[in-house]
């Protein structure tokens with residue numbers, strides 16, 4: 001079956017886990033309280049706080065209370081929409097001021113370019129918000145990579161370990177699931193994508209998942225279409 005579209009994860013797949021965990025998450029953690037104090041009245045921020053109230057059952061009556069909750073969620077690496085939306089807003093300042101650029105594996109950059117040149121459509125599916133994904137690829141070490149992608153999906157399509165999320169995404173892309181290849185470093189995400197009928201390949205950059213039931217690649221160059 002010919003592959004027409006590729007859907008890729010970010011952390012651990014196109015880019016290193018350490019950039020996300022050691023640069024982006026600590027930056028959001030450090031800036032959280034000041035950001036909430038400054039932007040508390042902003043509607044998009046108020047919406048994140050309202051969603052966090054609903055999720056946690058806590059009153060979150062002040063920026064300090066809300067920051068404590070969000071910082072706890074960062075420490076737990078919770079993949080929930082209000083946290084991810086807020087992180088994206090906070091990271092924007094770091095990218096724009098040149099504090100950091102998103103890490104990209106060079107094999108991922110080269111292969112994504114080649115696939116696009118061959119006519120494949122490229123999409124991103126990450127727990128990071130769509131706005132955060134656009135910043136990530138817009139301010140990458142390899143320059144602005146956003147022209148590579150035809151669309152972005154985040155937790156508003158559902159969790160990455162749920163098959164229904166992949167059904168929604170392929171329906172939105174408009175390509176039959178069996179013609180979409182999903183790339184990820186997390187087997188549970190690939191299991192969910194396979195349940196929805198997508199083709200899957202595990203990115204095993206650290207060479208530790210040798211017994212996977214999914215197709216396996218150590219770099220993007222090894223990915224078989």
Ligand SMILES: CSCCC(=O)C(=O)COP(=O)(O)O
Nearest residue numbers: 010011126127128132133136
């Ligand atoms: C948009 S970059 C930050 C990624 C992020 O916040 C995250 O939690 C990583 O999730 P992924 O689904 O890409 O593993």
Ligand SMILES: [Mg+2]
Nearest residue numbers: 009011012185
């Ligand atoms: Mg990942």
